[in-house]
Amino acid sequence: MKRRTLLATVAAAATFAGAAFAEEDVTAGFIYIGTPGDGGWTYEHDQSRQKMEAHFDGKVKTIFQENVPESADAERAITQMAIAGADIIFTTSFGYMDPTLAVAAKFPNVKFEHATGYKQADNVSVYSARFYEGRAVQGHIAGHMTKTNKIGYIASFPIPEVIRGINSAYIHAKKVNPDVEFSVVWAYTWFDPAKEADAARALIENGADVVLQHTDSTAPQAAAKEAGNVITFGQASDMGDYAPMPRVSSIIDNWAPYYIQRVQDVIDGTWESKNTWDGIDTGMVEIGEISEAVPADVKASALAMVEAIRTGEYSPFTGPLNKQDGSAWLAEGETADLGTLAGMNFYVEGITGDVPN
Amino acid sequence: MDLSSISPILLVASIMVSATPILFAAIGELVVEKAGVLNLGVEGMMITGAVVGFAVGVNTDSPLVGFVAAAGAGAALSFVFALLTQYLLSNQVATGLGLTLAGLGLSALIGKPYEGVKSPTLPKLDLGPLSDIPALGTMFFRHDIMVYVAVLMVILVWAFLKFTRGGLILRAVGESHDSAHALGYKVVRVRMIAILFGGACAGLGGAYLSLVRVPQWTEGMTAGAGWIALAIVVFASWRPWRILIGAYLFGGVTVLQLNLQAAGAKVPVALLSASPYLITILVLVIISARGAHGAPASLGRSFHASS
Numbered sequence: 001m002k003r004r005t006l007l008a009t010v011a012a013a014a015t016f017a018g019a020a021f022a023e024e025d026v027t028a029g030f031i032y033i034g035t036p037g038d039g040g041w042t043y044e045h046d047q048s049r050q051k052m053e054a055h056f057d058g059k060v061k062t063i064f065q066e067n068v069p070e071s072a073d074a075e076r077a078i079t080q081m082a083i084a085g086a087d088i089i090f091t092t093s094f095g096y097m098d099p100t101l102a103v104a105a106k107f108p109n110v111k112f113e114h115a116t117g118y119k120q121a122d123n124v125s126v127y128s129a130r131f132y133e134g135r136a137v138q139g140h141i142a143g144h145m146t147k148t149n150k151i152g153y154i155a156s157f158p159i160p161e162v163i164r165g166i167n168s169a170y171i172h173a174k175k176v177n178p179d180v181e182f183s184v185v186w187a188y189t190w191f192d193p194a195k196e197a198d199a200a201r202a203l204i205e206n207g208a209d210v211v212l213q214h215t216d217s218t219a220p221q222a223a224a225k226e227a228g229n230v231i232t233f234g235q236a237s238d239m240g241d242y243a244p245m246p247r248v249s250s251i252i253d254n255w256a257p258y259y260i261q262r263v264q265d266v267i268d269g270t271w272e273s274k275n276t277w278d279g280i281d282t283g284m285v286e287i288g289e290i291s292e293a294v295p296a297d298v299k300a301s302a303l304a305m306v307e308a309i310r311t312g313e314y315s316p317f318t319g320p321l322n323k324q325d326g327s328a329w330l331a332e333g334e335t336a337d338l339g340t341l342a343g344m345n346f347y348v349e350g351i352t353g354d355v356p357n
Numbered sequence: 358m359d360l361s362s363i364s365p366i367l368l369v370a371s372i373m374v375s376a377t378p379i380l381f382a383a384i385g386e387l388v389v390e391k392a393g394v395l396n397l398g399v400e401g402m403m404i405t406g407a408v409v410g411f412a413v414g415v416n417t418d419s420p421l422v423g424f425v426a427a428a429g430a431g432a433a434l435s436f437v438f439a440l441l442t443q444y445l446l447s448n449q450v451a452t453g454l455g456l457t458l459a460g461l462g463l464s465a466l467i468g469k470p471y472e473g474v475k476s477p478t479l480p481k482l483d484l485g486p487l488s489d490i491p492a493l494g495t496m497f498f499r500h501d502i503m504v505y506v507a508v509l510m511v512i513l514v515w516a517f518l519k520f521t522r523g524g525l526i527l528r529a530v531g532e533s534h535d536s537a538h539a540l541g542y543k544v545v546r547v548r549m550i551a552i553l554f555g556g557a558c559a560g561l562g563g564a565y566l567s568l569v570r571v572p573q574w575t576e577g578m579t580a581g582a583g584w585i586a587l588a589i590v591v592f593a594s595w596r597p598w599r600i601l602i603g604a605y606l607f608g609g610v611t612v613l614q615l616n617l618q619a620a621g622a623k624v625p626v627a628l629l630s631a632s633p634y635l636i637t638i639l640v641l642v643i644i645s646a647r648g649a650h651g652a653p654a655s656l657g658r659s660f661h662a663s664s
Contacts, residue, residue: 035576037472067576152619185618186626193571194578198375202615205367218473219571226478241475356626 028052028263029086030064031077033093034191034216041190041216041236041253042066045092045115048255055260059267070095078103082110088266090259091115093190094159100124111271113262116161118342120273127258130279131161132168132341133309134251135212136316137287137302138233139172141249142180142210144298145231149179152203154196154213154220155186158356160344162214167348168316169212172305174350182351183208193219204230211246221247231293238288249302250288258284277338280310317341322349363616369496371616373504374570376608378403378562378579380507382586383593383600384514385558390590391518392551393531393655397453398438399559400583401460406431406560407567408464411574412471420479420568424503424561431560432553434460439552443545446659461577471574478572479503503565508601510558515597527551531653534660544660559583588637592644594651603640610636 036046068077088111091100097117104112104124112124173180185199200220213220224230224246234250265271278284308314319330324347409430414423441447479501487498518524529537530547593599614629
């Protein structure tokens with residue numbers, strides 16, 4: 001009996017402590033793939049985390065863990081954060097998808113937000129940005145500015161998000177410059193500056209004078225700067241340190257409004273699982289300043305494209321478009337449906353090489 | 358498949374740069390092992406060199422000062438290893454592994470404020486007429502000074518081991534520390550110096566990564582280069598010239614696989630990415646199958662004058 005009493009007391013105390021805790025404070029946890037010092041992807045998530053914390057002015061505590069590998073370690077890190085009392089946990093890389101779901105099943109009272117994934121659960125939301133809208137603008141500028149007609153692309157993993165980016169950039173480069181060719185290098189990493197720098201150098205040595213990257217660090221920017229007349233685009237963050245050359249524009253991920261909204265939902269008790277995919281229209285995707293290295297007319301047409309995408313007048317995947325094997329995908333004027341985009345696993349016509357599987 | 362876009366000249370130039378960090382680390386470790394000590398802490402010393410070199414390079418605005426500091430930091434860390442293994446007779450394998458873990462943690466701690474900072478980088482040397490030779494100039498004579506220092510280091514180590522009395526003593530200590538001791542050589546002192554040299558070299562290799570090749574500081578940026586350096590020492594059968602071949606081979610495969618991808622070669626990307634490691638394993642297997650190892654006889658054995 002004594003033992004049972006003890007257990008009951010402990011349970012009551014825990015409930016009480018939990019309730020008291022919930023009244024004052026919400027804890028939001030963040031799992032990062034790299035470090036905020038990457039100057040790219042994780043940097044923007046961390047900036048948004050800080051903005052969110054500032055917005056709630058002391059009512060919300062945030063915790064984060066850096067450099068969490070997309071492996072069994074991720075599950076451990078997320079579990080630890082849930083045990084540490086986080087009420088909502090943002091897992092900010094594609095590879096955390098299954099670990100997030102696994103942990104979420106064990107902590108039904110904790111809310112989970114997985115970035116760039118597609119698997120939801122009752123307490124797992126997914127959110128992402130339409131980076132491909134920004135890629136369209138980059139492709140447009142790149143197609144105009146390349147002199148060698150070779151555009152290098154440092155890709156990370158062969159997942160739909162990355163493939164959408166390659167396709168979108170290619171379509172818009174090709175539109176303004178029919179001779180353009182893409183070389184894609186798969187780095188198989190989101191964040192490895194040494195490898196990213198080597199990949200950028202390999203592309204430049206193969207004649208590319210534009211390097212697009214879908215990896216997180218600024219190392220390709222440094223490599224392009226060293227090479228001289230090569231242009232790049234900031235990825236995930238402005239990377240403005242490298243403007244006006246080599247960085248001529250950028251895609252900036254602005255997560256802050258979303259983070260503020262979702263944490264507010266937790267505070268209000270109105271949080272529910274949903275799938276968010278926002279783009280230039282809501283400001284989740286921003287186009288960084290187009291530098292003076294870009295000719296004025298190209299800049300003007302690029303900005304016009306941004307505006308058309310923002311108002312919804314133009315969609316980057318608008319037919320006629322064929323798949324790589326020549327089969328028809330979108331008819332004249334038709335736009336891609338969300339399902340196809342979300343699971344995109346093919347190149348559009350004209351891109352050489354295969355999507356690794 | 359169109360491989361014509363790969364320029365052999367630029368490829369060779371890239372290989373020289375990408376091989377330099379492992380070349381430094383491997384030639385340092387070769388001297389350590391020739392003296393009969395197995396220091397598995399190369400990775401830890403490299404990354405400590407990388408972060409200290411970067412921090413000092415940024416603060417003094419001089420990459421060369423950064424390199425000197427990196428050598429110092431690598432040597433300082435290896436001094437801990439030397440004390441533990443030579444005076445306190447701790448197990449070399451365990452101590453070396455501990456050194457790697459300590460180095461990784463220490464570097465992450467020191468490096469925190471330097472993430473995302475840009476560093477000054479080494480200028481490419483202008484070797485006058487040599488740099489202007491068509492093809493060869495671009496391949497070999499337009500690099501920064503550390504590329505040549507690394508090659509020079511190999512030559513010096515080779516000459517030292519082969520032609521000098523000091524080299525002979527060092528080899529004697531590595532082959533049979535009891536005989537060397539009986540002849541009146543200071544076994545522990547020789548090994549201490551060799552370990553410090555190895556640490557300094559590993560530090561230089563690490564700094565080359567953070568100050569020249571990337572150039573940036575990121576946690577864990579050596580990404581296993583120290584282990585590759587250790588493998589290359591075995592690959593080279595403890596001979597300096599073969600270190601050069603091993604390092605350039607590994608650097609070559611790393612760079613070549615990215616070039617093949619960029620040129621659109623129809624080879625599975627996963628295979629290309631793994632190729633540097635596959636080739637390292639393959640070569641090690643071939644060497645051990647041949648049976649001729651050439652490992653110093655006292656490698657990894659502790660020495661005490663009383664034994």
